[in-house]
Amino acid sequence: MPSYAIIGGSRGIGLEFVRQLALNEENTVFVTVRNKDKSTHLRATVAQLPHKNVRILQADVVDKQAIKNAATELGRLSGGGLDILIYNAARLEFDNLLRGPGDYDNDEELDEEFIQSFKVNVLGPIHIVNNFLPLLRKGSAKKIIILGSEGGERSFVQHVHISGLGAYGVTKAAEHMVATKYAVALENEGFTVVSVSPGFVDVSGTNSEPLSEGDASKFNDLVVQHFAAFPNAGTLLTPEQAVKRLLLDINNIGPAESGTFRPYPEFDTNKR
Ligand SMILES: NC(=O)c1ccc[n+]([C@@H]2O[C@H](COP(=O)([O-])OP(=O)(O)OC[C@H]3O[C@@H](n4cnc5c(N)ncnc54)[C@H](OP(=O)(O)O)[C@@H]3O)[C@@H](O)[C@H]2O)c1
Numbered sequence: 001m002p003s004y005a006i007i008g009g010s011r012g013i014g015l016e017f018v019r020q021l022a023l024n025e026e027n028t029v030f031v032t033v034r035n036k037d038k039s040t041h042l043r044a045t046v047a048q049l050p051h052k053n054v055r056i057l058q059a060d061v062v063d064k065q066a067i068k069n070a071a072t073e074l075g076r077l078s079g080g081g082l083d084i085l086i087y088n089a090a091r092l093e094f095d096n097l098l099r100g101p102g103d104y105d106n107d108e109e110l111d112e113e114f115i116q117s118f119k120v121n122v123l124g125p126i127h128i129v130n131n132f133l134p135l136l137r138k139g140s141a142k143k144i145i146i147l148g149s150e151g152g153e154r155s156f157v158q159h160v161h162i163s164g165l166g167a168y169g170v171t172k173a174a175e176h177m178v179a180t181k182y183a184v185a186l187e188n189e190g191f192t193v194v195s196v197s198p199g200f201v202d203v204s205g206t207n208s209e210p211l212s213e214g215d216a217s218k219f220n221d222l223v224v225q226h227f228a229a230f231p232n233a234g235t236l237l238t239p240e241q242a243v244k245r246l247l248l249d250i251n252n253i254g255p256a257e258s259g260t261f262r263p264y265p266e267f268d269t270n271k272r
Contacts, residue, residue, distance in 0.1 A: 002141060003028040003082050005074060007128050008061065008089025010039035011206035013147065013198050016239035017086055018042065018054060020247060025051045030074050030082070034060040034089075041206040061089050061124035062116075071131040082135035084143045084250070087128055091120040092168070094215050098222065100163040101170075113167045121171035125178050137189065144186075145250055146179045148172060148195030148261050155269040160229040164222070176261045183259030192258045196249065198242040199264035200226060205239075233266035 009018045009031035021029045033039040036058050046054050055077055059070035074082060096113040104110035125146050136142060150156035151165050152172025162169070176195045183193040200223070204211070211219060227233060249262065263269075 001026055001028060002084065003030065003078055003139065004084045004086065005030040005032065005082055005132065007032050007059075007085065007087045007124075009033060009042060010035075011041045011208065012203035013201060013239050013242060014086075014088035015042055015045060015206060016243040017088065017247075019045050019049070020240075020243050022046070022049050022051060022054045025053065027053060028078065029054045030057060030077070031055070032057045032059040032061075032070050034058070038208075061128060062119045064127055067127050067131050071135065074132070075135050078135070080135065081138035081140075082132060083139040083141035084145065085129070085132050085136060086250075087125045087144070087146045089120060089124055090147065090168075091117045091171075094211060094219075097168055098164045098215075098218055099166055101166040103164070103166070114170070117167035117171040118174070121168075122174045122178060125175060129178075129182055136191075142186075142189065142191045143250065143253075144179070144182060144191065144193040146175060146193075146195040148176050148179070148197055150197055150263055150267045150269075152176055153261065153263065153269070156263075156267060159269045160226055162222075162225075179261070180259045187255070187258065190255060192253055192255050194253060194257055194260055194262055196246055196262040197264045197267070198246055199237045199267065201239055201242045202236040203239060230266055 004021050004027060006014050006017045006029065008014050010033040018029055018031045021027045031042065031054060033042060033056060036056055042056065057070040057073055059066040061067065129144060136144065149172045151162065151169040152175065157169060179193050179195040186193060223236065227235065
């Protein structure tokens, strides 16, 4: 009876992890959200699931006490163990997401966005892993999966010519290193720690609020630029397609893959 914790599963890809995993009655799915009351997409999805195997916990990943409380609560509910942890949360605030390091109106705004992104995308997984590790040590799978992005990989950024996505790309690069550090630290305990990319996924169906016309147009430009660099890559994935592939991969990988970043195969610039 495998147990999973999805960290940051209120919407988008995290929500789809919850939905697909919960369809298997054998699984127990714990999902953390930063605000239970505002997680309307998650609550609506869980209400329609056929089994009662999802437990919703609250933890903003920048709130260390909330993380401790969520880990304690999960341990109480699970009897002390956890098999697979999936860190999905990321700072993706559209106001700043597309800006490059040179695109800010003033130094304070730049610093604020980079610091907040570092807290969610780098310190977030570190505090989560530190607090959930005692539970994972008692689990049978010993897998820690961090949702990474090609936006944090140098060869990809150069190939697609992305000068924007500054705070996101810089902190995603650091997040990949977080996975590698834990892979090394936990090597002798049989853990598998990887960062994985879902591909380019259309999560607009569960956005917290619709994009403005201007932002939608800028996002569309990014999509066009992206797929022009990978003419054979098809188009945006649905969350369902992306998570289906990721779950197969997560199921198949083991300690031999630990420490790696696993790109979406069509965007693997090392194979070009
Ligand atoms: N979509 C893509 O094409 C794509 C591509 C490559 C990698 N990824 C990665 O995939 C993961 C999911 O992305 P997505 O596209 O599904 O994004 P999304 O729809 O914007 O969802 C982001 C999730 O992160 C949560 N979150 C943000 N800040 C948080 C915080 N401080 N504490 C707890 N949760 C927090 C959000 O919760 P709230 O509802 O509370 O805001 C939401 O559940 C991210 O790690 C992203 O970098 C996505």
